[in-house]
Amino acid sequence: MVFGRIFSGIKRSLAKTRSVFGGVFDLLRGKGKVDQAFLDELEKRLYLADVGTHATATIVERVRQGYRDKEVGEEVLAFVKEQLRDLLTTPTEGILYAPTGPTVVMIAGVNGSGKTTSIAKLAKRLQGEGKKVLVAACDTFRAAAVEQLTIWVSRIGCEIVKQGQNADPAAVAHDACEKAKARHFDVLIVDTAGRLHTQTHLMRELEKIHRIVAKQIPGAPHEVLLVLDASNGQNAVAQAEQFSKSVKCSGIILSKLDGTAKGGAVFAIKQKLGLAVKFVGVGEQIEDLEPFDPDAFVQALFEKE
Ligand SMILES: Nc1nc2c(ncn2[C@@H]2O[C@H](COP(=O)(O)OP(=O)(O)OP(=O)(O)O)[C@@H](O)[C@H]2O)c(=O)[nH]1
Numbered sequence: 001m002v003f004g005r006i007f008s009g010i011k012r013s014l015a016k017t018r019s020v021f022g023g024v025f026d027l028l029r030g031k032g033k034v035d036q037a038f039l040d041e042l043e044k045r046l047y048l049a050d051v052g053t054h055a056t057a058t059i060v061e062r063v064r065q066g067y068r069d070k071e072v073g074e075e076v077l078a079f080v081k082e083q084l085r086d087l088l089t090t091p092t093e094g095i096l097y098a099p100t101g102p103t104v105v106m107i108a109g110v111n112g113s114g115k116t117t118s119i120a121k122l123a124k125r126l127q128g129e130g131k132k133v134l135v136a137a138c139d140t141f142r143a144a145a146v147e148q149l150t151i152w153v154s155r156i157g158c159e160i161v162k163q164g165q166n167a168d169p170a171a172v173a174h175d176a177c178e179k180a181k182a183r184h185f186d187v188l189i190v191d192t193a194g195r196l197h198t199q200t201h202l203m204r205e206l207e208k209i210h211r212i213v214a215k216q217i218p219g220a221p222h223e224v225l226l227v228l229d230a231s232n233g234q235n236a237v238a239q240a241e242q243f244s245k246s247v248k249c250s251g252i253i254l255s256k257l258d259g260t261a262k263g264g265a266v267f268a269i270k271q272k273l274g275l276a277v278k279f280v281g282v283g284e285q286i287e288d289l290e291p292f293d294p295d296a297f298v299q300a301l302f303e304k305e
């Protein structure tokens with residue numbers, strides 16, 4: 001049941017990525033030969049879906065070794081699926097909670113990647129699992145940022161800690177930790193800025209928020225989730241590299257999977273950074289966040305409409 005629901009959400013969101021993957025396998029749905037033309041086409045499709053050069057080369061080479069000049073059918077499709085599946089992790093357990101006290105989930109990412117929207121979706125999901133959730137509006141750089149988060153949390157009936165524009169984000173984080181402890185919240189989700197005066201400022205600020213929450217709550221932040229816009233494809237991979245230099249990320253929320261043909265970036269991020277995608281954003285509505293399921297993801301890539 002759960003798999004079915006997740007699967008239909010993922011499948012819907014992957015419509016564009018699937019259109020890139022799809023065509024080449026039509027060649028194999030009947031009987032066909034794995035010749036150079038087929039291998040070239042496979043390479044092109046994987047590349048277009050932003051699977052990444054390294055992962056693409058590995059898969060194409062394995063198909064070449066296993067099937068070159070052979071008359072084949074569906075078994076090549078199964079083989080490619082298995083190769084793609086192997087590039088991803090085992091199904092994630094979602095958020096890793098602190099053994100006692102509040103679990104702090106820090107959210108980072110460049111401006112416009114989908115942080116604030118993903119926080120609202122995540123808060124709603126965790127509330128649905130019975131958690132008492134608090135959010136901290138630590139993007140104090142833009143006035144609209146606090147307002148946007150306030151609107152979202154009032155819609156889902158969750159509490160927020162905020163201060164005025166240009167307040168010290170670390171002070172907001174500090175207050176939020178105090179409140180989370182005193183009022184026994186299960187989860188504190190921290191929104192952060194995506195843009196500051198410079199990239200260096202941004203990274204320093206993240207480091208500072210990280211330090212403050214670590215001082216306040218043992219083991220915090222328990223998760224640092226990087227929000228990446230799937231439509232950025234290989235750029236998303238570069239962003240992940242950049243952020244990982246300042247704060248140790250524990251996983252990815254891949255947003256906007258619904259609007260892109262570059263869903264293959266999931267493979268490149270895993271291969272290059274070893275970071276697992278924990279959730280995917282599949283639309284702009286509050287319920288449009290799904291736990292990432294590698295099996296459902298790979299299967300959905302090849303589904304017919
Ligand atoms: N289609 C689609 N749109 C999304 C998704 N997630 C976020 N968006 C949209 O992306 C835009 C930016 O989202 P925000 O959540 O404001 O992004 P942010 O990272 O908080 O941006 P800054 O606060 O400027 O750094 C909004 O218009 C969202 O509705 C998604 O999964 N699918």
Ligand SMILES: [Mg+2]
Pocket residue numbers: 115116117139145
């Ligand atoms: Mg925001």
